[in-house]
Amino acid sequence: MNAINLENNEIIQVVFFILLAFISMFLVLIMFFYFSRKKIVQIEVDKKNLEIEHQKELLNSVLITQEEERKRIAQDLHDDISSKLNVVSLNSHLLKTPNLNETEQLEITNNIIELTQKALENSRRIAHDLLPPVLEKFGLHAGIEELVEEFNSTKTVKVLYENSIDFESYPIEKHLHIFRILQELLNNSLRHGKATEVSIQFTTFEGRKTCTYIDNGLGFDSSREENQKGLGMMNIESRINFLGGNFSFTSKPNEGVKMVFNFN
Ligand SMILES: Nc1ncnc2c1ncn2[C@@H]1O[C@H](COP(=O)(O)OP(=O)(O)OP(=O)(O)O)[C@@H](O)[C@H]1O
Ligand SMILES: [Mg+2]
Numbered sequence: 065m066n067a068i069n070l071e072n073n074e075i076i077q078v079v080f081f082i083l084l085a086f087i088s089m090f091l092v093l094i095m096f097f098y099f100s101r102k103k104i105v106q107i108e109v110d111k112k113n114l115e116i117e118h119q120k121e122l123l124n125s126v127l128i129t130q131e132e133e134r135k136r137i138a139q140d141l142h143d144d145i146s147s148k149l150n151v152v153s154l155n156s157h158l159l160k161t162p163n164l165n166e167t168e169q170l171e172i173t174n175n176i177i178e179l180t181q182k183a184l185e186n187s188r189r190i191a192h193d194l195l196p197p198v199l200e201k202f203g204l205h206a207g208i209e210e211l212v213e214e215f216n217s218t219k220t221v222k223v224l225y226e227n228s229i230d231f232e233s234y235p236i237e238k239h240l241h242i243f244r245i246l247q248e249l250l251n252n253s254l255r256h257g258k259a260t261e262v263s264i265q266f267t268t269f270e271g272r273k274t275c276t277y278i279d280n281g282l283g284f285d286s287s288r289e290e291n292q293k294g295l296g297m298m299n300i301e302s303r304i305n306f307l308g309g310n311f312s313f314t315s316k317p318n319e320g321v322k323m324v325f326n327f328n
Contacts, residue, residue, distance in 0.1 A: 148182055159172055205231050215262075223261075244299070245275075269326070279321045283315045308328040
């Protein structure tokens, strides 16, 4: 009888320890899931915060660029238009001076004509900088062709442009974004990369409008943080965001620059 009791006790003890082991394992598992879940959530929160920070930086760069553009336009208007119209106005008043001889009258009139002509040319240039007329009249394809021609005419670089996308059905308000992206990329290739050859190719890849931009310039270490912080590149990124696209930018010292972006 005693032996049976002892055996029962042992079985109860074994069952108890097994149960305890299961409960501990269960608790350990729950704690493990709890903490790993917490860690995952924390990583996601950090990722979202980084994204928000990046969006803020982009917005900031857009605002700074707008502000700089305003300053530049104000300066252009002041120096190239207002100052000239000022002198025109002075000259026009001079015409009222009594007893002007014919030579004086002619000199003043010529001054007025010359200055109004210059003010007119400058106002055209300022308007052209704000919105290249070719874009509005003939669309993006013609706009890029004109831009490429402008760069090629400097003889310091040879730009090759190929396009198999029909931009005519592409919303006109988006044309200027693509145009400005290429303008900035070309400026960077010349200014920083001293590139002698550039290729711009528009194709449809996996159903998406895609642009591949390559230069053969000096390149730079694009993985380094300090090389990615210019306003120009930030603006390119925010324009691509606006167009609902993605991009990849790669460059290494002495290996030029390659940028691929798609857009809707
Ligand atoms: N095609 C390129 N070749 C070589 N370096 C480049 C090229 N494009 C960009 N970079 C490097 O990346 C940096 C950031 O370019 P980004 O256009 O953003 O600024 P930036 O040209 O210096 O100034 P800005 O705001 O006037 O455009 C440049 O300063 C340059 O060092
Ligand atoms: Mg730049």
